[in-house]
Amino acid sequence: MKGFGYLRPTGVEEAVEAYAAHPGAHYLAGGTNLVDLMKLGVESPGVLIDVGRLPLDWVEELPDGALRVGATVRNSDLAAHPLVRDRYPVLSQALLAGASGQLRNAATTGGNLLQRTRCPYFQDLGKPCNKRQPGSGCGARDGVHRDHAVLGHSPHCIATHPSDMAVALAALDARVELYGAEGGRSIPVADFHRLPGVRPERDSEIRPGELITGVLLPAARAGVPSAYRKARDRASYAFALASVAVVLRVADGVVDQVGLAFGGLAHRPWRAHHAETALLGAAATPAAFEGAVALELDRAEPLRDNAYKVPLARNLALDVLNRLAPAPATA
Amino acid sequence: MANDPLEHGGPLPGTGLPHDDPVAATGPARDDPRAGTALPHEDLVTRAASAAPGESGEGRRPRTGALEQDPHPAPRTGTALGAPAVRREGREKVTGNARYAAEYPVPGRVHAWPVPAAVARGRVTGVDTSAALALPGVLAVLTPGDAPRLGGTDDATLAVLQNRHVPHRGWCVALAVAETLEAARAAARAVRVDYATEHHDVVLRPDHPDAYEPGKGAQPGRLEHGDPYGAYAAADVRLDTEYRVPPLHNHPMEPHASTAHWDGDRLTVYTSSQGSTTVQSVLAGLFDLPEEHVTVVAEHVGGGFGSKGTPRPDVVLAAMAARHTGRPVTVAYPRRYMPTAVGHRAPTLHRLRLGATTDGHLTAVLHEVTTHTSHVRKYVEHAAVPSRVMYTAPHLLSSHRVVPLDVPSPSWMRAPGEAPGMYALESAVDELAGALGVDPIELRIRNEPEREPGSGKPFSSRHLAECLRESARRFGWDRRDPRPRSRTEGPLLIGTGVAAATYPVLIRPSTATAQALPDGTFLIRVNAADIGTGARTVLAQVAADALGAPLDRVRTEVGRSDLPPASLAGDSSGTASWGWAVHEACAALTARLAEHPGPLPAEGLLVRSDTAGRADADSPYARHAFGAHFAEVAVDTVTGEVRARRMLGVYAAGRILNARTARSQFVGGMIMGLGMALTEGSTMDAPFGDFTEADLASYHVPAHADVPGIEADWIEEDDPHLNPMGSKGIGEIGIVGTAAALGNAVHHATGIRFRTLPLTPDRILTGLLPQR
Amino acid sequence: MTCEKPLDPHSEITLRVNGNPHTLLVDHRRVLLDLLREDLGLTGSKKGCDHGQCGACTVLVDGRRVNGCLLLAVTLDGSEVTTIEGLGGDGEEPHPLQRAFLERDAFQCGYCTPGQICSAVGMIAEAAAGHPSHVTDPAEPSGRPVPLDGAEIRERLSGNLCRCGAYPRIVEAVEEVTG
The missing domain is CATH 3.30.365.10 (Aldehyde oxidase/xanthine dehydrogenase, molybdopterin binding domain)
Structure with missing residues (x-):
């Protein structure tokens, strides 16, 4: 880590202006991933713009019933927030399944979305990685990749996105709110992260200098039954081998609202659009769930050593779907 | 109670x-x-x-x-x-x-950060330190070309920066020294190392052509009794099974760390070690010093589990850097470098064949282990040894084959040999119990050996x-x-x-002193290491009983090489080895006190013990x-x-x-x-x-x-x-x-x-x- | 805000550590853990991994437990930091958790211990403030203190690794203080 400049703007506009003055600067919030990567030499910004104290640390209910979460709300506070726990339990559960109490106290909503892959080749400057150093190759493809992607990977990159929170947000149809030199915009969380393709160095659709200001949880998903489940090597404090976030409402035995997203399977939280389409309007039966999930996971292209992720993801999804679906009414 | x-x-x-x-x-x-x-x-x-x-x-x-x-x-x-x-x-x-090894407030202390080799085998052809040396606060970069030359050692893993050969990835190829941790880390990263890469071979397999059967070290590599193959072939019930244990890492919570400073030709190091007596003698050899010119302090040790059983490169690098720069230097290994630098439990591939009678009496036990070692230092994970101890085996084969590979050097990890060996043997016994329809406890008891x-x-x-x-x-x-x-x-x-x-x-043999002081208290001195076992405490207990004194009258000093030399905290041997020496010293002191009428002299009475030849x-x-x-x-x-x-x-x-x-x-x-x-x-x-x-x-x-x-x-x-x-x-x-x-x-x-x-x-x- | 020359890589900050104010000129790269250990001589906070993966560096910043190894000191200007050395307050008496750890033999090598204790202090406050954990029944009403049974303590302290395996006794020590 080389020496770097440090700026602490007091507002969003000022932060964005600071970036304009120092192109290539990094925004810093909780630092739980960025400082880690700077120590490894993976990131080496010349200037850090500290946005951790921007007045974005609130959760507010909007008139239409949606919930806006500020970008600097800490993961632990978001998980504990009564409105989140009561209306969006999948989000609270996903946050609590990630990292440790200490890390959740520091990590922010915006930073969590922007955390980078935990691929060991990405973290090791002595090994090739197209994400870290475009054109250097992918060490994982022929190397050790038990933890890597089975969906949406490319010859250039097989990394996964490590976030639990983002998986829940994808299933919730949440939107990321951004602010940059060209003003504000928002995009669905499910479209925020990219697939690697030929440009694995780009994790997301965020533009240079853009700042995440918040996340919008839609009113339509409020109070809908939802849950998160994660499989991991140890019982706590480990990244997902696979995980699933499910939002499911059944009326008269028919699925009338569904959000399904997988974690640990791809370069981004994997919104299961094919499965959702199949389920919407279908009878909420185990067989229907099984068929829909298969429709999604049949697209998987496992690598030499990670085929287990496909049945693991299937089992997780079916377990949560069946748990959330009300027991069929007895005649 | x-x-x-x-x-x-x-x-x-x-x-x-x-x-x-x-x-x-x-x-x-x-x-x-x-x-x-x-x-x-x-x-x-x-x-x-x-x-x-x-x-x-x-x-x-x-x-x-x-x-x-x-x-x-x-x-x-x-x-x-x-x-x-x-x-x-x-x-x-x-x-x-x-205080642990990196925490002593030595005035003027600076930090060093190792540069690990980025190839698995080859030669360092060039080290460009100019960018590193240009960074603020950087004092030096030691390279294979200019690092101080070291004297002899039996342990080639300690011969760091002595030549350009790279025996495995992660081998230390340079060391950056700077005023602060941040500057040292940045400097290490800025060192540019060029290599001539050679083909490497790191994959362990049972049919590897370089596999050899080790001779008699601490244990014979191969032990064969009776006719194991014949007895196995003739057994009523036969089990032929394989188990694999991967490489494992000790990962004590305190990374390997040492602080070294020189005062003329006297060297003092604070190091995280399971046995500072050995560190002292090894450093004396490497730096060509009389042992009494080397003081090693390891007062508190944040775990070791075998990985601190002998000196590791951190203490050698710290002493080299301190000599080179004239400043006290701390080397604290980054966690990520530990798997390649401090030893690991070598992977073991086990084949077990158990022959038994239908009523569950073992007639043949064949336990064959294949494992790896590095080209730097031969090490054998003696995982077939438990078959020589556990069960009646009239016909026994217990053997090891070792494949030298271009891998980091394996070493001790808690219960080396026994831990992976008993995983395999006790799993196979469970399989046999299932095959026989015998309760697994009963099967074990039926095969309790007489000898x-x-x-x-x-x-x-x-x-x-x-x-x-x-x-x-x-x-x-x-x-x-x-x-x-x-x-x-x-x-x-x-x-x-x-x-x-x-x-x-x-x-193992150890020495200790027991001293009776005029105020009625006792001082026990022994260079034991307390790596979390409670050595200070239990040695005081040993002493108190041997002296017939209350526990609170006994003080113990451990963890310094200027105390009476003692063996390492390893092999589960520490308490027995040190305790024996402490017990002897105390028993002898008790006898001396019985013969000593009247008040003690100001310096008290001191007795020294040495258990060599008996322990x-x-x-x-x-x-x-x-x-x-x-x-x-x-x-x-x-x-x-x-x-x-x-x-x-x-x-x-x-x-x-x-x-x-x-x-x-x-x-x-x-x-x-x-x-x-x-x-x-x-x-x-x-x-x-x-x-x-x-x-x-x-x-x-x-x-x-x-x-x-x-x-x-x-x-x-x-x-x-x-x-x-x-x-x-x-x-x-x-x-x-x-x-x-x-x-x-x-x-x-x-x-x-x-x-x-x-x-x-x-x-x-x-x-x-x-x-x- | 434009810039012609590189920004200074140092800043002056003021922190209160265990009640004592400190004003320091810090290298922006310096993390809180190294500031405590190197600048203030408070070596009770331990460096086990330097990457937020072991918890040995856990301290309380403005009352919340965090990994000192991942917090750049410059970002903490004006913060209140409590370390293992300051848990007992001004007096000689150790914190009840420190005493419980000692009496229960809830450690061996001692290297993770300060982090375990600071983490437990922060964790107990979190549970009292109604923060749920991964093992809290989602059906529990929000906003109420969460009772700390063994499973809750284990989950909440999982960010503090102990290689000696003192876990069962650490949980007992925490139960003794919270029970």
Whole structure:
């Protein structure tokens, strides 16, 4: 880590202006991933713009019933927030399944979305990685990749996105709110992260200098039954081998609202659009769930050593779907 | 203290049992190291009671009987040994005042950061330090070309920066020294190293053409009795099975660290070591100094588990950098560099063939192990050795083949040999029990040997059967349905398993002094290392009883090379080795005091002991601790996740000298065994030649949530053939067999035999799939 | 805000550590853990991994437990930091958790211990403030203190690794203080 400049703007506009003055600067919030990567030499910004104290640390209910979460709300506070726990339990559960109490106290909503892959080749400057150093190759493809992607990977990159929170947000149809030199915009969380393709160095659709200001949880998903489940090597404090976030409402035995997203399977939280389409309007039966999930996971292209992720993801999804679906009414 | 006679309803198990024989055969006086000492045998019954575990570990607080009594008993004499004395350095540790190697405020101290080789084999063709040296605060970059030349050493892993050869990825090729940690790290990263790369070979396989059979080191590489192949072929029941244990990492919580400073030609180092006497002599050799010019301080050591058993490169690099720069230097290894720099448990591939009669008597045991070593230093993970100890085996083959590869150098990790070996052997025994339809405890008891199979020696004491029976009773084994996959709770498959444990009694020569001071107190000095075992505390207990003094009158000094030289904290040998020397010094001091009328001189009276020639004398006995491990697991059929629910270990390890710290060591070993079974695995990254799981986010040592109610207890053993305290080592046996107990429980839960560790969801779920 | 020359890589900050104010000129690269250990001589906070993967560096910043190894000191200007050395307050008496750890033998080598204790202090406050954990029943009403049974303590302390395996006794020590 080389020496770097440090700026602490007091507002969003000022932060964005600071970036304009120092192109290539990094925004810093909780630092739980960025400082880690700077120590490894993976990131080496010349200037850090500290946005951790921007007045974005609130959760507010909007008139239409949606919930806006500020970008600097800490993961632990978001998980504990009564409105989140009561209306969006999948989000609270996903946050609590990630990292440790200490890390959740520091990590922010915006930073969590922007955390980078935990691929060991990405973290090791002595090994090739197209994400870290475009054109250097992918060490994982022929190397050790038990933890890597089975969906949406490319010859250039097989990394996964490590976030639990983002998986829940994808299933919730949440939107990321951004602010940059060209003003504000928002995009669905499910479209925020990219697939690697030929440009694995780009994790997301965020533009240079853009700042995440918040996340919008839609009113339509409020109070809908939802849950998160994660499989991991140890019982706590480990990244997902696979995980699933499910939002499911059944009326008269028919699925009338569904959000399904997988974690640990791809370069981004994997919104299961094919499965959702199949389920919407279908009878909420185990067989229907099984068929829909298969429709999604049949697209998987496992690598030499990670085929287990496909049945693991299937089992997780079916377990949560069946748990959330009300027991069929007895005649 | 709720005590034994009530709990056991009669005489203590483990007293008056088989070792009467050998005593009579060889004569008590010569073989009993306690002969002539005044150890109060009546105080043997000082064991802490422990509640029987319930069926569910959940919500049950493991009872620690030791704590139910006053932790600060009123001073009495002759009762210190066995008492649950509180750790003497405990207050410093809980208040943050205990200093570790990187924490000494040496004025002018600077920091150094190693540069690891980025190729698996080759030569350094150039080191460009200009960018690094241009950074602010950078003092020097040591390279193979300009680092101080070192003298001789038997350990080639310490010959750092002496030539341009790169024997494995991660080998230190340069060292940056700077005023601050940040500058040193930046400088190390800015060093540009060019290599001429050579082809590397890092993949262990049983048919590797370079495999060789090691000769006699600490153990013979191969031991063959009778006609193992013939007996196996002729056996009524045959089992031929294979197990794999991956590379494992010690990962003590304190990374390897050393602070070195020179005063003229005198070197002082603060280092994290399991034995500073050895560090002193090695440094003296490397830097061509008289030993008395080298002072090594290792007062508090943040764990080692074998990886700090001998000096590691950190202490050599710190001393080199300090000499080179003229400043005190700290080298603290970054966690990520440890897997390649400080040793690892070598992977082991096991083939086991067991031949038995239909009524469950073993006729042939063949345990063949293939493992790797580096080209830097030969090391053998002696994983086939337990087959020489455990069971009757009229026809026995126990052999090792070692493949030298371009891998980082393996070394000791807690119970080297026994831990992976007993995983394989005890899993195979469980398989055989299943094949025979015999209870696995009964099968083990049926094959209890009269004498040690490998050596033919009688056992000094062996209470494996008692451990198995006692722990089975507490665990509720008689309520177990032996049929695999017979117990479910919703999507969970529940299973229980058992395995035996063993660890040899090893004792090394040590010296100590005991000093009586005019104020009525005593000072014990011995260069023991307290790596978390409670050495200070237990040695004070040994001394107090030998002196007939209250415990609070005895002070102990350990952890400095200017104390009387002593052996390392390793091999589970520390307490026995140091304690013997302390006991002797104290016994002699007591005799001197008896002859000394009137007040003591101002300097007191001092007696020195040296146990060389006796502590390390060959014993006519096979001396081992034994134990039994039981485990209950839940296997989630949705995810393949295996979680331990409860575990119990019961040991027969001679006399337990401190009930409180002993229990902590047993439990700690079991938890490391839990990690070995369920969460810990390292993967050789074959294209690159190092371990993929380089940090604590990817190498999963167990976390709090992985560890359910775990209980450890022991049965008393009165073994006169050990040492004056009657103790066996206890630091390692907790890990031995634990992985097998958990693996056997997973088999019982699932009906599937998984033969590669760790038992992570990828493996378990894949195994379960065809059955869904 | 434009910039012609490189920004200074140092800043002056003021922190209160264990009640004592400190004003320091810090290298922006300096993390809180190294500031405590190197600049203030408070070596009770330990460096086990330097990457937020072990918890040995856990301290309390403005009352919340965090990994000192991942917090750049410059970002903490004006913060209140409590370390293991300051848990007992001004007096000689150790914190009840420190005493419980000692009496329960809830450690061996001692290297993770300060982090375990600081983490437990923060964790107990979190549970009292109604923060749920991964093992809290989602059906529990929000906003109420969460009772700390063994499973809750284990989950909440899972960010503090202990290689000696003192976990069962650490949980007992915490139960003794919270129970």
